Amino acid sequence: METEGLIIKSTKYGEGSRMLSILTPQGKVEAAANGANSLKSRLFAGSQLFCYSKIVLKKGKGRLPYTSSCDVVENFYGIRNDVLKVSLGVYFCELLGIVAVGEDTERELRFALNTLHMLEKAEDYTYLKPLFEMRLMSLAGFMPYGECCGICGGRERLNRFSAEKGGALCDKCGGGKRVSEATLEAINYICTAPDKLVFSFRVSKEVEKELCQVCEEYLLYQIERTPSKLQYLQIMLDNPQQL
Ligand SMILES: [Zn+2]
Structure with a gap:
């Protein structure tokens, strides 16, 4: 199988090999990358986290396919220069692994690549956390109520939000x-903006703080678990002076 894919998880496996979770346009694929832990391996570069590559997968003897070749298209190397960016990127990848489970994940993949691009380039990037959480939920079919009340359907005096009730309340x-x-x-903007425009919004730091709380709460309610990378990310976000 020839595909393109983003490495959303890469763990050591056996003697010098790696196990990869790859987000492709046709869903998430698990594949071995034999010998990829060695610097000399031609699979080394492409089997790193955040790497987006053209990949050839072949059927192996075992349950999983193995990576026959991977040519790096983009490695988002700039993310690695900043420990907070890495934490955000790792968290985004974990969320993709949880949420992007269908067989058509083309939009999730494009969105993930655009997010990593923004994360790599932007100087002010903390707004990417609520953006990624809410947009990913929307892409996965869990868009919250935004323009009308989740209980009565009214559009007047919307000034509350409840994860449990599915969004805005009056x-x-x-x-x-x-x-x-x-x-x-x-x-509303994050959930409904066209793909190309979704990153072009800015809010004050005060609104961003509230947005962060609301989006995280909504995401956790929907996915019914706490991602393992979230706690570490929280510590990093709360103590930027220690970085
Ligand atoms: Zn209402």
Whole structure:
């Protein structure tokens, strides 16, 4: 099978080999990369996390296919120069592994590549966390209510958000957490903007903080588990002075 793919997980396996999780346009694939741990291996470069490559997979003797060749298209190397960027990237990859489970993951793959590109280039990039969480949920079919109340369907005085009720709530229905109009607007934008424009929004640091809380809560409620990389990322985000 010839495909393109983003390495979303790469772990040591056996003697000098690696086990890869690859997000392709046709879903997530697990494959061995025999000998890839060696610097001399022609699979070494392409089997690193964040690497996007043209990949040839072949049927092996075991259960999993093996990587016959991989030609690196983009390695997002710049992410590795910043420990907080790495933590964000690792977290995004873990989320992709959890959420991008169907057989048509073309949009998730494009979105992931664009996000890694932004993460690599941008100086101000913490807004990528809520953006990635909410957009990924939307792409996976879990778009929250944004323009109308999740209980009564009304469009007036929306000023609350509840992960449990599926999104925005109005003042009359109550419940959830009080949020600013700017936060609800940002959520709407993240969920509905065309692919090309989704990264071009900016909010104040105050709104970003609220947006971060709301999006994370929504994501955790939807995926019903806590990603293992999230706790470490939280510590990094809360203590930027220690970096
Ligand atoms: Zn309502």
